[in-house]
Amino acid sequence: MKTMSLIVPCYNEEPTIEIFYNTVEKVFSDHPDEFKDIHHEYMFINDGSSDGTLAEFRKLNAAHPDIVHYVSFSRNFGKESGLAAGLQHAKGDYIAVMDVDLQDPPELLPKMLTTLESGDYDCVGTMREDRKGEPVIRSFFSRSFYSVINHISKVQIIPNARDYRLMTRQMVDAILAMPEYNRFSKGIFNWVGFRTTYLKFENAPRSAGETHWSFWQLFNYSIEGIVDFSDVPLKIATFIGGLFAFLAVVGIIIVIIRKLMFGNSVGGWASMVTLMMFIGGIQLFCLGIIGNYIGKIYLETKHRPLYIVQEEK
Template identity: 80%
Template structure:
């Protein structure tokens, strides 16, 4: 008998947890042949929710102590910490990462498990066929992010891929060997390698509640991903500095030659100030890029834990 663990991060998801559990249980009951030799384990991660999420998880655990477990943080540590904690607390031979809002359809689990059991793959991922129902600006930013990151990073990230995936224990153990504090799971899933294929599905609405991701948070998350998996921004800063230096040297020679040959030096303080402001702005931009990387190094050097567990069952 093998075990399938479902990792389910939760942040202020009080209205969705029971809906998620009942939906997954129905999928398991409707597909007895697919799960006849499989026991299921739920690992919910309460990421410092401010609503009644923890009490809902306590109630669910009390009703199903053998299959439903939860890990509750002392505060909100973020999505990546929640995913890591869930993976670290699983015991399953197969491990799935899922969103509790049912935007990751549990109906795909039987097919994902069947494909994994063939031994041809180590991971069955999922990706949305479209982004119907999503704000246009968010879809545009998402497409732009995937386009940029795949051009500047050696680790390719599948556009519209979800964190929702079913993995073998071997792949999960490989992911857990990466100790870095700054984590971007979509990149890590691809960085460790292993044989992966993707299933497509139609974009699904939330079962209840509202998304907790603002456009600004998604933008910062994207910037973290680029810094975590590419040093191209540093190379851009170096190239920009070198190019400006070359232009400056050429400009000095032009000014000197005009003065010697034509006794006509460059006049006008407006153009000078404009150039100084431009160069100063570019310097600050490059320092910002470098500072971002240094900040990441600083955080890594502290060796702080990714999360602190206040309660678990």
């Protein structure tokens, strides 16, 4: 009998955990034919929650020790660390990544499993048909992010694709072979390759609680993805630096010719100061891009663990 491991990272999700468990269990019980040869297990990840999330995990584990397992971090390490921990601890032949808020519909699991067992694919991902119910400004920046990263990166990321997916053990082992500290799972899932198909679903509200992703956190996450999977920003900085160096040389030549021909100094100190401030801003912008990449290198060379486990069952 094969095993399906469900990886569920959680951060302050106390109200949603029991709802999630009961909903997923109902999907398994309602589809006995699809899951007749499948043993399923849950791998909950507590990412340093400050509410009763860990207590909910303990309660579920006590009631269902054969299928419910959990890993609890010593502090909040972030979503990517939670995903990495789940992949490292999951032992199943098939591994699914899901959000606990039920915005990833468990009803797709039977079809995902059937598609995977056909042997035609190594991964069945999911994507939203639209972003209905999401703030307009967030939808705009999300579309802009996918457009930008797919133009500057060799790794193509499917717009509106979710982390919710079912993968074979072979694909997960390939993902785990990537040891980097700075992780962007949407890019990693696509970078390793393997045959992947996507199922579409309509956007759904959270089952309970509130999202913990602020606009600023999502913006930073998008920057992480761009830096992790493209060196184009460095090339842009190089191009801008070269362009302004060329313009500076042209400016110097114009000033010298004007001095020799007309014998007067160049006027317009205000415009000159403005130009200097503009060029200084461009230089700082380029240094910021370079600094971001250097910072990534710095973190990689430290070889710190992605997370620290305080408790697991």
